[in-house]
Amino acid sequence: MTLSSVPTLDSLQRRTRTVLAGLFGPEIDDLPADTPLPETLGDRYDSLGAMECVTAMEKEFGIEVDFVEHDVRYTFAQLDRIAEFVHSQLEDRAVFGGSR
Amino acid sequence: MIARLAPHAPKGIAVTTGEADLWCTYAAVRAAAWLDRTGDLPGRVATIGYLSSRRNTDGGYAWSKGMASDAWATFYCTQAMAELGAEIPELDATRGWLRETWSGDAYAMLPGQAPDVWATHFSVRSVVELCGDTPPDLDRLVSWLRALQAPDGGLGWSPEHAGAADSDVRACFYGVMSWRALRTVDPELALPWDGPALVRWLRDQQQAEGGFRFGPSADIPCLWATYRATAALDALGAVPAEKQSCLDWVLDRRTADGAFVRWAGYDVADVWASFCAIGSVRSLGADTGPHAVPVLRRLHELSCPAGGFTYREPDQAGDALSTAATALTTAADDPRQEQWRTWLAGCRLPNEGGVMYMPARGSEVRCTLWALAAGAADADPAAPAGIADWLADLQNPDGGFGYWEGRGSDLVSTAAAVEALRLLGIPVSDVLDTTRLAEFVLGCRDEQGHRHVPGAPPTLRAGLQALRIREELGQATAGELAALLERHRVSSGGFANVGSRMPDLLSTYEAVVTADRQGIFVDFARLTVFLDRLVRPEGIGWTPLAPTGGGALADCLGSLLRERIEGRRADLPALTLS
Numbered sequence: 001m002t003l004s005s006v007p008t009l010d011s012l013q014r015r016t017r018t019v020l021a022g023l024f025g026p027e028i029d030d031l032p033a034d035t036p037l038p039e040t041l042g043d044r045y046d047s048l049g050a051m052e053c054v055t056a057m058e059k060e061f062g063i064e065v066d067f068v069e070h071d072v073r074y075t076f077a078q079l080d081r082i083a084e085f086v087h088s089q090l091e092d093r094a095v096f097g098g099s100r
Numbered sequence: 101m102i103a104r105l106a107p108h109a110p111k112g113i114a115v116t117t118g119e120a121d122l123w124c125t126y127a128a129v130r131a132a133a134w135l136d137r138t139g140d141l142p143g144r145v146a147t148i149g150y151l152s153s154r155r156n157t158d159g160g161y162a163w164s165k166g167m168a169s170d171a172w173a174t175f176y177c178t179q180a181m182a183e184l185g186a187e188i189p190e191l192d193a194t195r196g197w198l199r200e201t202w203s204g205d206a207y208a209m210l211p212g213q214a215p216d217v218w219a220t221h222f223s224v225r226s227v228v229e230l231c232g233d234t235p236p237d238l239d240r241l242v243s244w245l246r247a248l249q250a251p252d253g254g255l256g257w258s259p260e261h262a263g264a265a266d267s268d269v270r271a272c273f274y275g276v277m278s279w280r281a282l283r284t285v286d287p288e289l290a291l292p293w294d295g296p297a298l299v300r301w302l303r304d305q306q307q308a309e310g311g312f313r314f315g316p317s318a319d320i321p322c323l324w325a326t327y328r329a330t331a332a333l334d335a336l337g338a339v340p341a342e343k344q345s346c347l348d349w350v351l352d353r354r355t356a357d358g359a360f361v362r363w364a365g366y367d368v369a370d371v372w373a374s375f376c377a378i379g380s381v382r383s384l385g386a387d388t389g390p391h392a393v394p395v396l397r398r399l400h401e402l403s404c405p406a407g408g409f410t411y412r413e414p415d416q417a418g419d420a421l422s423t424a425a426t427a428l429t430t431a432a433d434d435p436r437q438e439q440w441r442t443w444l445a446g447c448r449l450p451n452e453g454g455v456m457y458m459p460a461r462g463s464e465v466r467c468t469l470w471a472l473a474a475g476a477a478d479a480d481p482a483a484p485a486g487i488a489d490w491l492a493d494l495q496n497p498d499g500g501f502g503y504w505e506g507r508g509s510d511l512v513s514t515a516a517a518v519e520a521l522r523l524l525g526i527p528v529s530d531v532l533d534t535t536r537l538a539e540f541v542l543g544c545r546d547e548q549g550h551r552h553v554p555g556a557p558p559t560l561r562a563g564l565q566a567l568r569i570r571e572e573l574g575q576a577t578a579g580e581l582a583a584l585l586e587r588h589r590v591s592s593g594g595f596a597n598v599g600s601r602m603p604d605l606l607s608t609y610e611a612v613v614t615a616d617r618q619g620i621f622v623d624f625a626r627l628t629v630f631l632d633r634l635v636r637p638e639g640i641g642w643t644p645l646a647p648t649g650g651g652a653l654a655d656c657l658g659s660l661l662r663e664r665i666e667g668r669r670a671d672l673p674a675l676t677l678s
Contacts, residue, residue, distance in 0.1 A: 038647045043153055046165070047645040051602065054645070067602050067644045068592035068630050076645070 003094045006087065012061075013083040019056050020079065024049075033080035050076055057082060063089040107320075109368040110446025110459050113439035114418020115426045115652060120150050120408020121417075121458065122163055126176040127375035128399050128409040133183045134378050135392040141184075142400055146407030148186045151177045158200075159193025166642065167678055170209045171201055175222035178230050188230065195231040198223050202236050205244040209508055212555020214498060216257050216508045217248060221274035221281075228281045238286065246292035248275050253297030254315065257506030260497035268315045269305055271506060272298065273328035276335045295336060302329050303341045309364070310342060310349030317493070318451045323353055323362045324462075327376035330383035343384060350380045358394025362460050363450065370411040370460050371402050411458050419458050420447050420467040424474035425656035428673070437475070444476035445483070452505065453490030463490065464504045466676060469516040472523045473673040484524040488531045491517050498543070499536030510553045511544055512676045515565035518572050519674045528572050538573055541566045549584070559597045560588040560607050561676075564614040568674055571617060581618050585611055593623075593630030603630055604643045605650070606677055609657045612664060613672045624665040631662055653677065 007015075013033060021028040024041055031040060037053075038045045045053075053076055054065050063086060065072060075085045125147060132138045141147070154161040154177050160169020161177040174197070178188050188194065201208050206215035207223035224241075227233045235241050247259035254267025255275040275293075283289050305312045311321030312329040330346065333339055340346045353360045359369035360377035374395045381388050402409045402417075410417040427440040447456045447467070454463030455471040468487060477483035494501055494517065500509025501517040514537070521528050528534060544551045549558030550566040563584045570576055588595045588611070594603025595611040608630065615622045634641045639649025640658035649655065656675075663669040 046647060047641075047643050048157070048166075050645040050647070066592050068590060068594060068626075068633055071633075072644055073633075073647070 003091065006090045006094050009083060009087050012086050012090075013080065015060065016057070016079055016083045016086065019060050020053065020082075023052055023056055028079075031079065033083070034078055036077055037079070038077060053082075057086060061086050061090065063093075107363045107366050107449045109366065110443045112442030112444075112446060113436060114416075114443045115422040115440070116415060116418045117422055117651065118404065118414045118417075119406065119410070120147075120404040121410050121419075122151075122154065122173060122176050122408075123461075124371045124402070124410050124458075125150065125408040126180045127371045128402065129180040129183045131371070131375040131378045131395060132399060134382055135388055135395065137392055137396055138183055138185075140396055142403045143405075143407050144184055147403075147409075148181055148184055148407075150404075150407035151181050151184075152186070152189060155189065157193075159190065159195070159197035161194075168210065169197060171198075171207060171219040171222040171226070172209060174198070175226050178226060182230065191231060194226070195233055198227050198231065198233075199236065204237075205240050207235075208553075209502075210510070210553055210556065212551070213508045213510065213553035214258070215244070216502070216506055217255065217271050217274040217278070218257070218507055220245070221278045224278045225281045228284055234285050235282075238282065242282070242289070242292050245275055245278060249293045249298065253294065253301035255293070255298065258497070258508075261506070264497060266315075267301060268506065269302060269312060269325050269329045269332065270314060272302055273332040276332045280335050291336075299333065299336055299338045302333055302336075303338075305329055306340050306342055306346060310345035310347075310352075312340075312346070314451060320363065320450050321349070322451065323350065323360065323373050323376035323380065326350060327379040327383070330380045334383040334385075339384065347381070347384050347386055350377055350384075353377060354391075354394075357398070358391065359398035360395075366460065368412055368460075369398055371399065371409055372411065372460060374398060411460065417458070418443060420444055420455050420464075420471050421457065422652040424467075424470035424476070425652040427474040428470075429656045429659040441475050441478065444471040444474060445480060447471065447476075448483070448486070453486040454494070462504050465491070465494065465501055465513045465516045465520070466503065469520045469523070470675060472520055473675060477524065484526060487524060488521065488526050491520065492531050495532055495536070496540075497536075499533060499538070499540035508553070509540055511541070511550065511562045511565045511569075512552065512678060514540060515569055515674070516676050518569050519676070522572065523673070534573055537569070538575065541569050557598070560584065560595060561597050561610050561678075564607075564610045565676060568614055568617065576618070581614060582620055585615060585620065585622075590630070591626075593626035593628075593633075602643065602645075605634060605640065605654055605657055605661070606642065609661050609672070610674070610676070612661060613674045616664075616671050617674075627661070627665050631658060631665070634658060 075081050132141050156162055156169045158169055161173040162169050163173045200211040201223055203215045207220045208215045209219040248255040248262050250256050250262040250265045250267045252265055252267055255272045256262035256266045257271050307321045312326040313321045314325045355369045360373040361369050362373040378388055401413055404414050423440050447459050452463035454468040457464050457467045496509045498509050501513040502508050503513050543554050550562040551558050552562045567581050588600055590596050590600055590603040594608045596603050597607040612622055633644040636649040640654045642650040642654050660672055664672050
């Protein structure tokens with residue numbers, strides 16, 4: 001992957017929304033990207049729900065999340081932050097190489 | 101310590117979460133159902149929400165959020181929801197989970213555990229009454245139930261307990277109620293035991309005062325034993341030999357406001373006593389009507405704002421784990437320490453020598469460990485021997501320990517029992533059968549690692565618990581702990597219970613405790629980074645993904661761990677939870 005081939009933030013946000021809708025249902029479709037997921041999903045977005053979300057995003061984009069190094073609780077609290085995180089991971093991979 | 105033969109509610113001060121307790125919630129709902137008054141219970145919708153929130157994605161239910169599903173919680177959650185008229189969600193998944201707990205002969209509390217009569221009762225009733233299903237092999241189940249009868253005529257917790265003539269009225273109740281539930285599947289199913297001998301043994305447990313004891317080794321009669329005995333007798337078509345004196349004894353347990361206490365002399369009416377009293381009055385064929393108003397009034401006082409019920413007024417309903425956790429993380433010279441320790445010491449009540457999770461319940465091995473670590477036995481020279489005797493009786497025939505009497509063995513409880521003796525300064529070999537203890541630990545192990553129960557997946561915590569037990573037995577193997585820690589070390593900080601990706605506080609705490617015991621190096625700088633990731637505005641979370649703090653227990657483990665890392669504490673108590 002080269003830097004120019006990294007998907008745009010908009011397209012990553014759309015794919016993120018699709019992944020989350022697959023996990024939590026169609027209410028994700030109309031959710032503003034900056035809405036806190038724990039508030040919207042309540043108990044469904046507890047640590048197990050968040051774990052499912054992390055795993056699904058890793059699979060979708062071929063990235064790996066570090067639960068200590070990365071501030072996952074902050075990052076995975078909103079749809080736009082998740083997309084931005086994936087974007088930066090894909091950019092890093094494009095620049096530094098390596099993939100899972 | 102208080103005088104254990106004159107029970108009264110613990111003195112001192114306890115820490116309460118203000119949250120509902122699952123057993124209390126079931127007991128409240130069931131008692132109201134027996135009175136045909138569930139519609140009068142407060143907070144129906146919130147209580148259903150509380151019960152359904154215990155459901156895990158595997159279809160089973162857990163005692164608290166985040167814990168593994170077990171048969172106990174699955175029965176109580178689903179039964180209480182059904183009594184409240186709620187629809188049980190995704191029943192097919194629950195049916196599938198229950199099949200996972202079938203051992204081939206009977207049901208276990210957890211998939212892969214040895215079966216016991218507690219679990220068998222819960223799961224038989226859940227399978228038959230909730231799922232409309234049948235057990236996988238009725239003949240083998242009935243054979244297993246038949247083997248529960250001990251030579252004295254009573255029933256034991258398992259066929260192995262029965263072989264040791266360890267009968268208990270609770271085991272009799274669960275066995276008899278399992279048989280009764282199976283008759284809805286096969287109405288012709290004959291009683292699998294010598295009925296007259298069973299009735300005779302149950303009747304023999306009635307004491308001169310009129311109430312029943314658990315069995316010959318119990319100190320005094322209580323409402324818990326009286327309900328289980330009278331209900332078992334009723335299901336067998338029998339009554340106590342002294343029926344009227346039993347009823348009089350039950351009614352004498354009423355307080356001035358008409359609610360019930362579990363023992364003569366106890367001074368707080370709790371939800372369990374009301375449940376047992378109403379159940380006993382029904383089983384004895386007497387009118388429950390006169391007790392409906394005072395019992396309902398008391399249940400209202402025990403309801404929690406967020407749904408469910410606890411054993412007494414929520415602002416006074418302390419529990420042993422929260423209280424011990426708070427005491428462990430508060431300065432030793434804090435004046436409240438003595439009050440907390442006094443309360444914990446008072447959680448040792450008659451019949452079972454360990455510390456109860458909540459007063460007037462049954463003693464539990466994990467709670468005993470936490471209370472001892474918090475200093476609950478420091479002021480009573482008689483406590484160590486009493487607790488050691490209780491642990492000796494609690495050891496299961498397979499050599500391990502369960503959470504409470506009669507429950508199947510697991511490594512968490514077995515490690516807790518061994519550590520409790522360590523804290524008391526009593527050699528394990530003075531109290532326990534160390535050969536069988538080692539055999540149980542070995543039975544939880546294969547080439548992939550140690551398991552919480554023999555048939556569960558291998559985990560770090562099970563490995564740590566097993567290695568600590570083996571070290572106490574003088575059987576530690578060089579290099580094994582270092583290799584286990586390396587397998588579960590998360591490179592950026594902390595330890596994971598499964599694999600090496602997602603670190604959690606409990607596993608990391610136990611990893612440091614065990615590494616300290618064997619002098620193995622742990623990178624504290626990386627642990628600090630991990631601990632920092634757990635900090636929330638309201639406390640410490642269990643994992644980096646947890647949206648909120650984990651309450652008093654997580655705060656305790658996180659604080660102790662930080663003190664150890666920063667050199668303010670030389671070692672850590674080997675506390676276990678799950």
